[in-house]
Amino acid sequence: MEEMIRAENLGYQYGSAGDMRHTALRGINLSIRPGEFVAIIGHNGSGKSTLAKHFNALLVPTSGTVTVKGMKTSDPRNLWRIRQTVGMVFQNPDNQIVATTVEEDVAFGPENLGVPPAEIRRRVREALECVDMVEYVRHAPHLLSGGQKQRVAIAGVVAMRPECIVLDEPTAMLDPSGRQEVMRTITRLNRDEGITVVLITHFMNEAVQADRVIVMESGRIVLDGHPRKVFSEVETLRALRLDVPQVTELAYELNKEGAGLPDGILTVEEFADAIAGASHESRAMEGAEDGRAHPMSIVREGADPARDRRAKNSEGSDRAGCRGRAATAWCGGG
Amino acid sequence: MFGNLTIGQYIPGDSLVHKLDPRVKIFITLVVITVLFLVSTMAGYGLVLLFILGAVLLAHLPMRFVMRGVRPLLFILVLTFGLHLFMNEGRVLFRVGPLVAPYEGAFKGFAMSMRLVLLVLATSILTLSTSPIELTDGIESILSPARVLGVPAHELAMMMTIALRFIPTLLEETDKIMKAQMARGADFETGNVVQKAKSLVPLLVPLFVSAFRRADELAMAMEARCYRGGQGRTRMKQLRVGAKDILAAIGSTAALVAVAVYL
Numbered sequence: 001m002e003e004m005i006r007a008e009n010l011g012y013q014y015g016s017a018g019d020m021r022h023t024a025l026r027g028i029n030l031s032i033r034p035g036e037f038v039a040i041i042g043h044n045g046s047g048k049s050t051l052a053k054h055f056n057a058l059l060v061p062t063s064g065t066v067t068v069k070g071m072k073t074s075d076p077r078n079l080w081r082i083r084q085t086v087g088m089v090f091q092n093p094d095n096q097i098v099a100t101t102v103e104e105d106v107a108f109g110p111e112n113l114g115v116p117p118a119e120i121r122r123r124v125r126e127a128l129e130c131v132d133m134v135e136y137v138r139h140a141p142h143l144l145s146g147g148q149k150q151r152v153a154i155a156g157v158v159a160m161r162p163e164c165i166v167l168d169e170p171t172a173m174l175d176p177s178g179r180q181e182v183m184r185t186i187t188r189l190n191r192d193e194g195i196t197v198v199l200i201t202h203f204m205n206e207a208v209q210a211d212r213v214i215v216m217e218s219g220r221i222v223l224d225g226h227p228r229k230v231f232s233e234v235e236t237l238r239a240l241r242l243d244v245p246q247v248t249e250l251a252y253e254l255n256k257e258g259a260g261l262p263d264g265i266l267t268v269e270e271f272a273d274a275i276a277g278a279s280h281e282s283r284a285m286e287g288a289e290d291g292r293a294h295p296m297s298i299v300r301e302g303a304d305p306a307r308d309r310r311a312k313n314s315e316g317s318d319r320a321g322c323r324g325r326a327a328t329a330w331c332g333g334g
Numbered sequence: 335m336f337g338n339l340t341i342g343q344y345i346p347g348d349s350l351v352h353k354l355d356p357r358v359k360i361f362i363t364l365v366v367i368t369v370l371f372l373v374s375t376m377a378g379y380g381l382v383l384l385f386i387l388g389a390v391l392l393a394h395l396p397m398r399f400v401m402r403g404v405r406p407l408l409f410i411l412v413l414t415f416g417l418h419l420f421m422n423e424g425r426v427l428f429r430v431g432p433l434v435a436p437y438e439g440a441f442k443g444f445a446m447s448m449r450l451v452l453l454v455l456a457t458s459i460l461t462l463s464t465s466p467i468e469l470t471d472g473i474e475s476i477l478s479p480a481r482v483l484g485v486p487a488h489e490l491a492m493m494m495t496i497a498l499r500f501i502p503t504l505l506e507e508t509d510k511i512m513k514a515q516m517a518r519g520a521d522f523e524t525g526n527v528v529q530k531a532k533s534l535v536p537l538l539v540p541l542f543v544s545a546f547r548r549a550d551e552l553a554m555a556m557e558a559r560c561y562r563g564g565q566g567r568t569r570m571k572q573l574r575v576g577a578k579d580i581l582a583a584i585g586s587t588a589a590l591v592a593v594a595v596y597l
Contacts, residue, residue: 056558058554058557058558080560080562083557083558083559083560084560087558087559088555088558090551090554090555090558092551094503094548095547095548095551095552095555096551096552096555097499098495098496098499098552098555098556098559099467099495099499100466100467100495100498100499101467103570104467104570104571107570108556108559108561109559109560110568110570111567111568111569111570112559112560112561112562112567113560114566114567114568115568116568117568117569117570117571117572120568120570121570124570140502141499142502142503142506156559157559160559160560
């Protein structure tokens, strides 16, 4: 299969000479296949945004090469075709909306490509349907919520019919409900429209939804693989001062106590199934239904929306609480 | 504090005047302005005034709102009238000390003031009945033949659009910075003019810094969306001159030119 994006020995330095010079990327080798959903994590200054800007030639490597569908980003002749193939959504929704109405803004990209007016109208309509913003066609962007603005920004990229969308921390400035809206839109674009997605994020629960997670640290790729594999490296991630999804961490801590759960549990459902399986084994004599019901109900409690909201308000304290609850469940089950 | 601000002074509506092509409206406004400088009789001003009032009625604009546009002009009007009143010679109307006010002066002063008022009214009908976006598109389209002469028509229009887009964003930000500075003890309200101006420094510096950062990010976002100037660019909204536009243009021009020629 042809590659979407390929980076070979990619290096990038900011600044021209002297003290100002700062190496942001060193020796990155990477290949992204069409239709993949890749999440890139790493804390501030790890080079993830710099890497993203190489994917549509906003930055050109100072050493090595980046190719998009076989086109070298360093060749200016490829520039516009690359930017049409790989769309980009930025962090601040306010600073990427150009026009004074939603419809005009979504039309901005196709207009730049020289698409005929009737076709632009059709694309704008389709793109807004895609992000579920049709009823806001004539709204002024500054009156929309953060999540809505970000969806308009995504529609603006979708209207250009890209094969890949790179999103640079699109949810960083949004509230929890805005984050959910945007994540739903992104996963839909990937699953239903087959668009390759590269998502740069700080939020582990977002990274978990990807097919592949890349972890960056001081300009290098340190981990690259399925989220299950990457997040089972709890100690490595901790050493990089990165978070692990809550359930994954919980499972890890329980395993240290000898719980015998499988590695790389990513979602509450998986955790519930695992814990049910484990308790089922230990209480093989009892009915499977019974063994399953108890821990499930407790984990479901964790999925209660009201509790979720509280969790977002006071993540730290609730995390402890959640750990306590599930640990009790574990003891009760076993 | 900036909550009730409206951008420009556009009053949305779907009257005949609102629906006219912006270029036609700009054209008619220019004709009105030209005619105003050509007529010199009272009857001529009267007819132009009639034409303008007709347009206001056709556009369903509230008269109060249209007249408000003249208010900032009041000082200039008084000055113009006064200067013309006393600086002319002719049949004496009245005297104030050494100053003589002739009939001719009174007439000229009135005519000049009328001219100013009508100028403002004509242009405010344009801006009240045309949305900023339409106006921008119209200006871009009118200027585009001048591109061969090096007039950056598209760039000017794009600058206007972006300015319009960012006015509310920057106002919101100003409000936020003001509150942040007030929370740290900044005082924007008391003191004389100089002190007040000085107190604006901690507001303007962060505002400018952030505006430049926004500009930088916006430029990058525009480039990522393949923006490369006006060349080869199409527009979703096409301006189309229809039958009613042609009729309006010809009708108004004929009427106004007749006024200019005969009066």
